[in-house]
Amino acid sequence: MxxxxxxxxxxxxxxxxxxxxxxxxxxxxxxxxxxxxxxxxxxxxxxxxxxxxxxxxxxxxxIGYSVPVEEMRSVDGTVKYLFKTTSGNFVESVYIPDRDRATLCVSSQVGCKMNCYFCMTGKQGFNSQLTVREIMNQIISIPESAKLTNLVFMGMGEPLDNLDEVMTALTILTAKWGFAWSPKRITVSTIGVKRNLTRFLEETDCHLAVSLHNPFPEERLSIMPVQKAYPIADIISLLRNYDFSHQRRLSFEYIMFSGFNDSLKHAEALAKLLKGLDCRINLIRFHAIPGVNLKTSVESDMVIFRDYLNRKGFTCTIRTSRGEDIFAACGMLSTAKKGEIGNKC
CATH class of the missing domain: 1.10.150.530 (DNA polymerase; domain 1)
Incomplete structure (x- = not known):
């Protein structure tokens, strides 16, 4: 048996x-x-x-825990781990040490249905949902597990598209009989799956990060098909019904692409879209992936963009790039591994 x-x-x-x-x-x-x-x-x-x-x-x-099958270590201390799933596929998690913080980016799916143009995981297509065990295994089976201070569901897949398994993992992480972590140590990132966002907001106190990337609907749709089903304006309207001033933090992720979404016009539209929300804005450098003709913004344009938003009363920062020498873009290592195995068959 x-x-x-x-x-x-x-x-x-x-x-x-x-x-x-x-x-x-x-x-x-x-x-x-x-x-x-x-x-x-x-x-x-x-x-x-x-x-x-x-x-x-x-x-x-x-028990069901299994060690990573491969790892890549960056000169800056970042480590990307590759795990084999029960179905024989591969998912990644990324350990990021930063002074007194030790963060792990965790995957929630094998592949992804959302097909964002700039995302390597989306290029894989969707294969399967990760189980609670496979999610927890990423957290428990890395050598640095005991050092972790923070957890981010920002790896492969869309967490709110695998909500039942992710919510159970959050329960284990925060329950007294589990990890007994404060929800403040956990952030869940989403591109805006509205049908499941309400349940997440009402049943957990974990932080929320929303991938926005462009304030103009048509431009956002050109790189994020989810905009058609769940317009970002509707997501923001929903978020205005919740209090983010105390226990929970709301942030918006904004990958900056040169000549596409990094102009002052975009900064002005973004400030207007988010006006009145107690939130942070994280500006992210784009990590190039094969077959995508987008380039990351130059530093001076990112600084102008950040400074404008800060003057408008937002807390806006430029996120430091980590692990650029180890397949930094999400999905790169698992795609390479999948191709390596395919070439041997």
Whole structure:
């Protein structure tokens, strides 16, 4: 019989397992502590469970954590990890150390349905959703796991298009029986999947980052097909119904492309679009990918853009580029790995 996995199970799910197996109710909490606090790799290591209960558990289950299959280390300390999924595909996570912060960018899907023109992951097309276990495995199985201070769902895929699995992962990360992290340590990035955004906002206190990239609807549509189904104006209108002044932070991601969205006209339109919202704006340098004829903005244009928005009362920063020497653009390493395997077949 093929064994099932314990990793990614919630306390309620673990309670159901131990009840079915006739174990004491408190055993569920013990298993959760071994999975998410002590992060063991083998059921035999759960030493406060009786030997008989461990044997019963091991007959049907295994932990389910797996180490990265490949890694690339940058001169600036950034590390890109490649994980193999149950389906035989590959996803990436990126570890970014920065003084007293240690951030991990986590993937939520194999590929992506959104097909943004500038995104390498979108070029792969959509393959499958990651399970809670596969999401949590990225966090637990890197060597720097214990050092992490922050987590960003900004890797491969659209998190709000895999909402059930992502929400369960957020529960494990923030619950007392799980990681017991503050929601302030977690940011979820989205290009604006409106049908699921409300649930995310109402059921979590995690930070939100919205990928905007152009304030003009037609121009945004030319690089982000999601604009047709979920216009950015509608997303912003929805966000105005929520309070972002205390527990939760709202930010907008804005990749800057030379001659396309980096003019003062765009800065003025962006300020008008976001007027009155308590938010931050992150300006991001574009990492070139094959087959895309966009170029990153020059530094002087980014500074002019940033300074204009700051004068308008926004907190606007230019994000420091990291890992440019290790397939920095999201999806590059997994695409290369997929091609490498395909060429061997």
């Amino acid at each position: 093929e064994k099932k996995y314990l990793a990614g199970k919630t306390l309620d799910e673990l309670s159901g397992i131990v009840a079915r197996m006739g174990m004491p109710r408190f055993t569920a909490g013990q298993i959760a502590a071994w999975l998410y606090e002590k992060r063991v790799r083998n059921i035999d290591e759960m030493t406060n469970l009786s030997k008989q209960n461990r044997e019963h558990l091991a007959a049907e289950y295994e």
